Amino acid sequence: MEVIHVTAESSPTVADAIIRRLREHGVRHVFGYPGGQITPLYDALYRTQGIRHILARHEQAAGFMADGYARATGNPGVCLAVCGPGVLNAATPLATSFTDSIPVLMLSGQIPIKGRGLRSGFYHENDQLSACSTFTKLQVRVEEPGAVFREVDRAYMATMDRRPGPVLLEVPLDVLRQPVPAPAPPVPLANTLMPSRPIDITALAERVESWRKPLLLAGGGVVSPYASQLFVQVAERLGAAMFHTLSGKSAVPGDHPLARGLPWHQATSDLTSMGPFFSPLFSEADGMLAVGCRFTQASTGSWTLPQPPALAQIDIDEAELGRHYPVKVGVHADAADALRALLAKLPGSRRQPWAPPVTPRAPWRLPGIDLLGTMRRLLPRDAIIAADITRLSYIMLSEFPVYEPRTFLHPAGFVAMGFGLPAALGAKAAFPNRTVLTVMGDGCFQMCGMELATAVQEKLPVIVILINDRSLTLIKAIQERRYESRFIGVDLRNPDFGLLARAFGLRSWQVDSDAQFEPALQQAVASGETAVIEVRVAE
Numbered sequence: 001m002e003v004i005h006v007t008a009e010s011s012p013t014v015a016d017a018i019i020r021r022l023r024e025h026g027v028r029h030v031f032g033y034p035g036g037q038i039t040p041l042y043d044a045l046y047r048t049q050g051i052r053h054i055l056a057r058h059e060q061a062a063g064f065m066a067d068g069y070a071r072a073t074g075n076p077g078v079c080l081a082v083c084g085p086g087v088l089n090a091a092t093p094l095a096t097s098f099t100d101s102i103p104v105l106m107l108s109g110q111i112p113i114k115g116r117g118l119r120s121g122f123y124h125e126n127d128q129l130s131a132c133s134t135f136t137k138l139q140v141r142v143e144e145p146g147a148v149f150r151e152v153d154r155a156y157m158a159t160m161d162r163r164p165g166p167v168l169l170e171v172p173l174d175v176l177r178q179p180v181p182a183p184a185p186p187v188p189l190a191n192t193l194m195p196s197r198p199i200d201i202t203a204l205a206e207r208v209e210s211w212r213k214p215l216l217l218a219g220g221g222v223v224s225p226y227a228s229q230l231f232v233q234v235a236e237r238l239g240a241a242m243f244h245t246l247s248g249k250s251a252v253p254g255d256h257p258l259a260r261g262l263p264w265h266q267a268t269s270d271l272t273s274m275g276p277f278f279s280p281l282f283s284e285a286d287g288m289l290a291v292g293c294r295f296t297q298a299s300t301g302s303w304t305l306p307q308p309p310a311l312a313q314i315d316i317d318e319a320e321l322g323r324h325y326p327v328k329v330g331v332h333a334d335a336a337d338a339l340r341a342l343l344a345k346l347p348g349s350r351r352q353p354w355a356p357p358v359t360p361r362a363p364w365r366l367p368g369i370d371l372l373g374t375m376r377r378l379l380p381r382d383a384i385i386a387a388d389i390t391r392l393s394y395i396m397l398s399e400f401p402v403y404e405p406r407t408f409l410h411p412a413g414f415v416a417m418g419f420g421l422p423a424a425l426g427a428k429a430a431f432p433n434r435t436v437l438t439v440m441g442d443g444c445f446q447m448c449g450m451e452l453a454t455a456v457q458e459k460l461p462v463i464v465i466l467i468n469d470r471s472l473t474l475i476k477a478i479q480e481r482r483y484e485s486r487f488i489g490v491d492l493r494n495p496d497f498g499l500l501a502r503a504f505g506l507r508s509w510q511v512d513s514d515a516q517f518e519p520a521l522q523q524a525v526a527s528g529e530t531a532v533i534e535v536r537v538a539e
């Protein structure tokens, strides 16, 4: 239904002002899906140079694309969705960004001001600001044309302020069409929102230096090139063993001699009884410095991970300090700022590592096929991997080394299926010259597979590793473990994925052995085109 007549405007409107302002903030990509109340924003995009719109096939995918873009770049991802059904379709990615502290701006319209309130009869009527209030860090509504620059600045910059996260900005259709009364003021500098303040790190430095057997734990707050580098330097000075959480995966280079990976090397289906899988170093250490991490259920095996006798913590969110475990020293600061200050206080020499070298374990493999070894050999070091909610992703979190920050994208906190392909597309938009790959189960793929059309139309070639095991294995494993194998709702009758790929004009490979997987991945990487590699898991 389209009942709104949009006329061409000559002077800048609020919609023009919003798009131009975002461009001034550095936004170059907007992931979206159109609708009646946001047509002025689309028209503004049409008339504004230097900002690209990427059309998804569903607002959920647009949201995941913005999230994937933000995870891969560190800059806010921007998505655009119509008020009501569009924004609510994107509720899951917004909650994903909220849980993992990913900066995303969701830009939306709203029905005209006179229709405010429910049951007014306007189509798409909604109260999306309330609906999304528990999973967006800020909700902004612009009702006065004169407020547009201030409010767009506030919304955009809030995505990055202190703990990053998603912000919802809505503007009613009639306001979007109005002229802007005054010229744009200068764009405020990012650091005016979060002035860096002197951090007193003395107590922390004394504490960590007193430990003979220290551990360092990196969370998502350390996933940036600068923070990651500082984190590694602190570990080297202290001779500490470095662990990372699920969100902190790419913060620690997997081939560093002090890197010890996740706290566990294997997870159970319901994250209980994980004792045998925890690293023994947690029981042997005499202190741990945790940086930018939340101690989630998944990272700690439902909080049964043994804790060293002393914990120090650095976090941008004061509420995280001591939330799960008592802390001896808590530092409320940005991870990089605090690590830099800590480094300056530590002696310049490097201590000998106390933890024994890693003892290699037999690598995980599917019957007949070594996915991880082949992928690591064939993918460039800086390849970006978007790992959906599938068994292989959890194995990769534990066993697949990545080397650079922002190269492993995973919805660790909200655990939302359907993330992989769109997040990969978002990353590819940001880095057209890097290899981008997604790992998906057959369940995950069928939640967002239509985004293959986006990959083709928008020329965002990504590689899809699709594990076809005809089941929702992670849930089936719980039914096996807890419900005496009473399997219900977990077996999939799948389409022919090769034919499906062909319907999008894409090349695909069906593989079930090393001899097939290796050349398929080689060709897919070399082709520079979107490719689907279906890994057929034996019955």
Ligand SMILES: Cc1ncc(C[n+]2csc(CCOP(=O)(O)OP(=O)(O)O)c2C)c(N)n1
Pocket: 389, 390, 391, 392, 415, 416, 417, 418, 440, 441, 442, 443, 444, 445, 467, 469, 471, 472, 473, 474, 475
């Ligand atoms: C949107 C959403 N719905 C349901 C779940 C619960 N869930 C977690 S894993 C999983 C199965 C995933 O299946 P698949 O993609 O085939 O991967 P596999 O488990 O087979 O490795 C389900 C249903 C979820 N995490 N997200």
